[in-house]
Amino acid sequence: MLAPGMSRFAKPPIAKAIVFVLCLAPLAWLAHRGLTAGFGAHPQEYVNRFLGDWALRFLLIALAVTPLRLIGGWPQLARFRRMIGLYAFFYATLHVLSYVVATHFFDWAEILKDIVKRNYITVGMVVFAILLPMAATSTAGMVKRLGPKRWQALHRLVYLAGIGGVFHFFMMVKADWREPLLYALILAFLLGYRVYRRARRFSNPGKSSFGT
Amino acid sequence: MLIKRLRAADPKGSDITPRAVFEGRRTLLKAAGLAAAWAVAPKSASAAKTVARGEPIPNVVKWPKSATETPTAYELATTYNNFYEFGFDKEDPVRNSKDFKARPWTVAVEGHAAKTGTYDFEDLIKPHTLEERVYRFRCVEAWSMVVPWVGVPLGDVLKRFEPTAKAKYVAFQTVLRPEEMPGQRLPLLKWPYIEGLRMDEAMHPLALLTVGMYGEWLPNQNGAPLRVILPWKYGFKSIKSIVRIAFTEKEPPTTWNIATPREYGFYSNVNPKVDHPRWSQAKERVIGDPFFSPRKPTLMFNGYEEDVAHLYKGMDLAKLY
Numbered sequence: 001m002l003a004p005g006m007s008r009f010a011k012p013p014i015a016k017a018i019v020f021v022l023c024l025a026p027l028a029w030l031a032h033r034g035l036t037a038g039f040g041a042h043p044q045e046y047v048n049r050f051l052g053d054w055a056l057r058f059l060l061i062a063l064a065v066t067p068l069r070l071i072g073g074w075p076q077l078a079r080f081r082r083m084i085g086l087y088a089f090f091y092a093t094l095h096v097l098s099y100v101v102a103t104h105f106f107d108w109a110e111i112l113k114d115i116v117k118r119n120y121i122t123v124g125m126v127v128f129a130i131l132l133p134m135a136a137t138s139t140a141g142m143v144k145r146l147g148p149k150r151w152q153a154l155h156r157l158v159y160l161a162g163i164g165g166v167f168h169f170f171m172m173v174k175a176d177w178r179e180p181l182l183y184a185l186i187l188a189f190l191l192g193y194r195v196y197r198r199a200r201r202f203s204n205p206g207k208s209s210f211g212t
Numbered sequence: 213m214l215i216k217r218l219r220a221a222d223p224k225g226s227d228i229t230p231r232a233v234f235e236g237r238r239t240l241l242k243a244a245g246l247a248a249a250w251a252v253a254p255k256s257a258s259a260a261k262t263v264a265r266g267e268p269i270p271n272v273v274k275w276p277k278s279a280t281e282t283p284t285a286y287e288l289a290t291t292y293n294n295f296y297e298f299g300f301d302k303e304d305p306v307r308n309s310k311d312f313k314a315r316p317w318t319v320a321v322e323g324h325a326a327k328t329g330t331y332d333f334e335d336l337i338k339p340h341t342l343e344e345r346v347y348r349f350r351c352v353e354a355w356s357m358v359v360p361w362v363g364v365p366l367g368d369v370l371k372r373f374e375p376t377a378k379a380k381y382v383a384f385q386t387v388l389r390p391e392e393m394p395g396q397r398l399p400l401l402k403w404p405y406i407e408g409l410r411m412d413e414a415m416h417p418l419a420l421l422t423v424g425m426y427g428e429w430l431p432n433q434n435g436a437p438l439r440v441i442l443p444w445k446y447g448f449k450s451i452k453s454i455v456r457i458a459f460t461e462k463e464p465p466t467t468w469n470i471a472t473p474r475e476y477g478f479y480s481n482v483n484p485k486v487d488h489p490r491w492s493q494a495k496e497r498v499i500g501d502p503f504f505s506p507r508k509p510t511l512m513f514n515g516y517e518e519d520v521a522h523l524y525k526g527m528d529l530a531k532l533y
Contacts, residue, residue: 040303041292041499042355103497105506110495118490172490174353175400175471176300 019080023087026054027094044102051095056165056183058088063162063190070197082138085158089135096128120171127164130157159194162187266428269342272362278346279515284357284500286426292499293433294351295452296401297386297393304395305433312392314436314453323383323459326374333437337423339372340364344427345420350482350514352446354507356496361441362424367415375411375459383408383464384440385456401471407451408464408478409442410523418443418519422450444516446480477533481524482514486533 030050033039039046062085069077104111114121134155136142143151166187170180265286283289291306298305298312317333342362350356370382388404390396396403413419420441423430430436435452442449448468458464468476475489484494495507513520524532 039503041288042302042497043503044497045355102503105504107495107506110492110507113492117487117492120490175296177400 015076016079016083019083023058023084026050026091044098048095048098048103051091051098052169055088055091055095056169058084058091059158059162059165060183060186060190062088063158063187067190067193071193086135086138089131092128092131096125120168123164123171124168127161127168130161130164134158134161159191162191266424266431268427269362269424269429272342272344272424272427275343275345278344278360279348279358281346281348281358283346283360283426288499289357289359289425290431290434294353294447295395295433295435297395297403297405297453298433299395300398300400306431308394309432312389312432312436314430314432317437317455319438319454320456321373321458322456324376324379324461325459326376327372336369336421336438337364340368342423343420347418347420347441347443348514348516349441349443349447349450350496350510352448352476352480352488352493354488354491354493354496354510355499356508356510356514357499359425360427361420361422362427363420363422363441365417366419366421366440367417369421370414370457373457373459378461379459380411381408381460381462381464382411382414383456383458383460384451384454385458386451387453387455401467405451405467406464407440407449407466408460409449410463411459412523413442416520416523418516444482444513444520446482448476449480479524479529479532481520481529481533482510483512483529483533484510485512486530 030047034047062081065077065081065084069075100106100111104114115125116122134157137146137151137154146154166180166183169183170177173180292302293305294302295305295309298308315333318330319333319336320330321328342364344360344362346358346360348356349359375382384407386405387393388396390403409419420443422435422439422441423437425431425434430439435450438454439452440450440454449466463478466476466478468480469478482493487493493510496510497507511517
């Protein structure tokens, strides 16, 4: 239970504003670092990896909302899922932009060759392509226009995006696979939990269930 | 409780720019200015933080055939390093190598040579004239630097050991000190790091047994006290902190080739036409270039084609990468 004085902050507008600002913190940190210490010897790589890391982290946080809601018993969390998902798309967009502008400086021929020939770039671009229609249909109006069933089917692509995102990271590593492995384990838990609930619901059809 | 009474001259709360807004505005202005500066100026601003400089090397002679490109800033070449023994991120080596003891240092010379044995670092170098050579340095990860190294031709040193006719290759080994090298405590690569060259490659006048850079003794993170520099090959061939040199009859195994044979061959010559399976080698990011700038086309043998191409005549470089 929240302390009575605190409950005010858990109310939708304030809580949402707080989460909104929190999600901008990595970008603010990046800007701060750029203005103070700089991005080091290979700034294009630094910025690109930083943005990619956060795109993947937000994707995993978005995927963690439902399990946390059900395991922790915090139904209020559902409110933040769309915003977090959109932030994943936001950081992924910046990640792709930095790849085009900073890494390759608009060298379209090289970029195209990369996308076709380099498996981890191909996978990364597929993930970005998956996130696009999800971001485009994130409004309440789009839910109505598509109908909840079709909308939900479309947004189940997030599981594929999560798997692709972790693969994308794994595939670019030279020797130190510890960090992508950590992400893979977290993702396995988040997806495994959903499979587990489905299986249990299937074997106990009497019990009510909520969530996907 | 203290209550402050408002005087007429006091600005009303609503007139005062909130501190956050004020500071935010300053940050924004600063950001705009810096972004503009960033876009045009060569990027050495990020290297402005000072790095402790080493001891200068006396009696160094300038080599006449140095590369004409501007050398990479010292602060960049000594803080952005692949030296997995000290950690797997580029910033790790400079951070984790502070306590590494590069002196006293001995090198074991073994295999098919008349004068094998253990040599002191000083005795290895003393008979030779130290040269400063500015070389282009191309990492397999598609970035590059230009570094003024200090060293002696590797071949001149190897000849002193009097290799026999059976010596077809020369193998090198990096020191194994997990207590001083945190990366070696993780089995992500097979330790100690080993590398090798064909005898004619090792004897090539461009191959440099290196003891310094920028006029100073090598910093720990750059392979102190003794490393090899092979400017026409990808950086990982230029093995660091060498403790063993062995003359062998057969091609010696090499660390990255053991780890991922499909990606890293024995030769690993810089070649823009043979891509790494996961990225293109056609272009490179020159470290120190402005943030917004095109990458530079990579040259065959890193621009040393005239010097070294004859070593590989008749070889299919797509197969023997």
